[in-house]
Amino acid sequence: MDHKRKTDFTMPYKSSGIIISGTQYDRRQKLTPFQKAEIFHRYMTEAVSQRQLAREYGVSRRLITFIVNPESEERNKELLRENKAKGLYKYDRKKHTENIRNHRRYKQRLFQEGKIILKDG
Structure with missing residues (x-):
């Protein structure tokens, strides 16, 4: 039995040459600066929860928290650095x-x- 794939193109095993960053196929959650400003404004002026905003924009509630309270993101990064230094962060x-x-x-x-x-x- 012949198990070789029959293809008319060369598919590299390493996919570093295949760029999807910034295309419609990039699956990372991203918000534009305008959306971030809009989220911050709506959270501060309207009676809308972080969970509602997260659902509406298709991102995590944690990301919304970091947008409306930037100090929490800095604190979180600092705690991660400290835990890594102490050997508590398990990769x-x-x-x-x-x-x-x-x-x-x-x-x-x-x-x-x-x-x-x-x-x-």
């Missing part, structure tokens, strides 16, 4: 590896479907 290597693998497969699938192309270079 989950298996979870990170699985996330990278899933992202690479996602990019390869988009490439095979012809939705994105390889970056030159």
Whole structure:
């Protein structure tokens, strides 16, 4: 039995040449500066909760908290630095590896479907 894939294109195993950042296929949650300002204004002037804003904008409540209270983000970053220095921060290597693998497969699938192309270079 022949198990080789029959393809008319070259698909690299490493997906670093496949760029999806900033495209419609980029799955990261992002807000524009205008949206951030709008969230801050609405939270301060209207009777709307952080959970409602998070649902409306399709982001986490934690991100909304960081927008309406920037000091909490700085405090959170400082606590993370301290915990790393003390050795309390446990980096989950298996979870990170699985996330990278899933992202690479996602990019390869988009490439095979012809939705994105390889970056030159």
